[in-house]
Amino acid sequence: MIFPEDFVWGAATASYQIEGAVKEDGRGQSIWDTFSHAPGNVANGDTGDVACDHYHRYQDDVGLMRELGLAAYRFSIAWPRIQPDGWGSINPRGLAFYDRLVDALLEADISPYVTLYHWDLPQGLEERGGWTDRDTAFRFADYAQAVHDKLGDRVGDWATLNEPWVSAYLGYGNGVHAPGQRDPAAAMRSAHHLLLGHGLAARRLRDGGARRIMLVVNSAPVLTPAQVNDPAAVPGEADAAAVHRIHTLLTRQFLDPAVNGTYPAEVLEAAERNGGAGHIKDGDLELINAPIDLVGVNYYNPCVVESGPGLPADAAWPGSEGVRFATADAPTTAMGWPIVPDGLSRLLVRLSRDYPRVGLMVTENGAAFEDVVENGRVHDADRVAYLNGHLREVWRAIEAGADLRGYLVWSLLDNFEWAEGYRRRFGIVHVDFTTQTRVLKDSAVWYRDVIARNGL
Numbered sequence: 001m002i003f004p005e006d007f008v009w010g011a012a013t014a015s016y017q018i019e020g021a022v023k024e025d026g027r028g029q030s031i032w033d034t035f036s037h038a039p040g041n042v043a044n045g046d047t048g049d050v051a052c053d054h055y056h057r058y059q060d061d062v063g064l065m066r067e068l069g070l071a072a073y074r075f076s077i078a079w080p081r082i083q084p085d086g087w088g089s090i091n092p093r094g095l096a097f098y099d100r101l102v103d104a105l106l107e108a109d110i111s112p113y114v115t116l117y118h119w120d121l122p123q124g125l126e127e128r129g130g131w132t133d134r135d136t137a138f139r140f141a142d143y144a145q146a147v148h149d150k151l152g153d154r155v156g157d158w159a160t161l162n163e164p165w166v167s168a169y170l171g172y173g174n175g176v177h178a179p180g181q182r183d184p185a186a187a188m189r190s191a192h193h194l195l196l197g198h199g200l201a202a203r204r205l206r207d208g209g210a211r212r213i214m215l216v217v218n219s220a221p222v223l224t225p226a227q228v229n230d231p232a233a234v235p236g237e238a239d240a241a242a243v244h245r246i247h248t249l250l251t252r253q254f255l256d257p258a259v260n261g262t263y264p265a266e267v268l269e270a271a272e273r274n275g276g277a278g279h280i281k282d283g284d285l286e287l288i289n290a291p292i293d294l295v296g297v298n299y300y301n302p303c304v305v306e307s308g309p310g311l312p313a314d315a316a317w318p319g320s321e322g323v324r325f326a327t328a329d330a331p332t333t334a335m336g337w338p339i340v341p342d343g344l345s346r347l348l349v350r351l352s353r354d355y356p357r358v359g360l361m362v363t364e365n366g367a368a369f370e371d372v373v374e375n376g377r378v379h380d381a382d383r384v385a386y387l388n389g390h391l392r393e394v395w396r397a398i399e400a401g402a403d404l405r406g407y408l409v410w411s412l413l414d415n416f417e418w419a420e421g422y423r424r425r426f427g428i429v430h431v432d433f434t435t436q437t438r439v440l441k442d443s444a445v446w447y448r449d450v451i452a453r454n455g456l
C-alpha cells in the first residue's frame with residue numbers, strides 16, 4: 001500500500017502534556033495547572049509541572065523527529081506563555097521559545113503544524129468565566145493574531161482549536177477535565193463560545209496571510225454494537241435515532257457551524273432545554289463559518305450506542321435523551337477503548353462525503369498499551385499492530401476518494417495523559433520520567449520505515 005506522493009507523515013503533541021517549565025520565562029498559570037494540583041483530579045496526583053521537560057529538551061526531541069524522518073510536527077502553543085493572564089501585553093520570553101522551536105524544526109526540514117489551543121486556558125480568563133464567557137472568544141482571536149504575527153512568516157499550517165467538544169463537555173460538562181465544572185448549560189455555552197473563538201481567530205489568521213487553517217475535532221463513527229463488526233447491519237428505528245443523535249452532538253455540533261454555517265436543530269433544541277440558547281447571537285454563525293482549508297480528525301475508536309433509558313445526569317451529553325452507551329465486541333487498549341481500525345475509514349469516507357468543501361487530515365491516531373522496557377528497548381508489538389491496522393484504513397479511505405492530506409501519530413512522546421497522568425503511555429518514543437531519557441520503541445522504528453517507504 002503506497003500513499004500519495006505528497007502525503008504528509010508526522011507526529012503530534014500538546015504543550016501542557018510535554019513542556020513542563022510551568023513557571024519559567026514569565027509563563028502564567030493555566031486551568032490545567034490549577035486542576036492537576038487539586039487533589040483527586042489526576043491519577044497518582046500527577047501534574048504537568050515537569051512532564052517531558054520538552055521546554056529545555058526540544059532540540060534533542062527535534063533530533064528524534066529528524067531521525068524518524070517526520071515531514072510534519074504538530075504541537076500546541078501554551079497561551080499562558082504568550083499572555084500570562086490571557087489578555088494584554090505579549091510575553092516576549094514565552095513567544096521566543098516557540099520562535100526557537102519553529103527554527104529548529106525548519107532546520108531539520110520538518111514542517112511545523114501549530115495548534116493555538118490544546119486546553120491550557122490562562123487561569124486569569126477562567127476567573128472571568130472561561131469559555132462560558134463570550135469575551136474569551138475575542139481574547140482568543142487577539143492571542144491568535146499575536147502568535148501569527150510572530151511565527152506566520154515560517155509557519156503555514158494553523159489549527160485554531162483542538163477538540164472543542166472535549167474542552168466544553170469534559171471541562172464544563174462532567175468535569176473530568178479542567179476547569180472541572182459540572183453544568184450542562186455551561187458546557188453548551190462553552191461549546192458555542194469555543195466555535196466563535198475559532199471563527200474569529202480563523203479570520204485573523206486569514207487576514208494575516210495564513211496558508212492553511214484547520215479546526216481539529218474528536219470524531220468517531222457512531223455505531224450500534226451490531227454495526228461495529230458488520231457494516232451491513234441495519235439498526236432498528238430506535239437504535240438508528242440514538243446513533244443519529246450522538247453523531248449530531250459529537251460531530252455535527254461543531255462541523256456544521258464551522259463548515260456550513262448552520263447548527264443542527266437537535267443542538268438548538270438541546271440548548272433550549274439546557275439553560276436556553278440566548279448565548280447564540282445574531283450573526284454568530286456567520287462569524288463561526290470562517291473559511292477553513294482542512295478538518296483535523298482525531299480518531300481513536302468508534303462511539304458505540306443503542307436506544308435506552310437515556311444517560312444519567314451525565315452532563316457530558318446534554319441532549320442525549322433515549323441513548324445508552326454500549327460496548328463493542330473488540331479488543332481494547334490500556335485506556336479501555338475498543339480497537340476497531342475500519343472505524344477510521346468509515347469515519348473519513350463519511351466526513352469527506354458530508355463536508356466535501358474541506359480537505360481532511362488525521363491529526364491524531366494512536367494507542368496506549370502497557371509498555372515494558374526490556375534491556376533498554378520497548379517491544380510494543382501491540383502498538384505496531386494498532387498503527388498498521390489503522391494506516392491500512394487510511395489508505396482505504398484515500399482509495400475510496402477521501403481528500404486525505406496526511407497522518408500524524410499520537411504521540412511522539414509518552415506524556416501527561418490528562419486525568420490519567422503518566423500511567424497511560426501513547427508515545428512511539430518511551431520517556432523515563434525520572435531520568436528524562438528517551439528511547440525509540442519498536443513502533444517508532446516501524447513508523448520510520450513506513451515513512452521512508454511512503455506506505456505499508
Ligand SMILES: CO[C@H](O)c1c[n+]2c([nH]1)[C@H](O)[C@@H](O)[C@H](O)[C@H]2CO
Nearest residue numbers: 014162163218219298299300364417
Ligand atoms: C476520544 O479520544 C479523543 O479523541 C482524544 C484522545 N486524545 C486526545 N483526544 C487529545 O487531543 C490528546 O491530548 C490526548 O492525549 C489523546 C489521547 O487520549
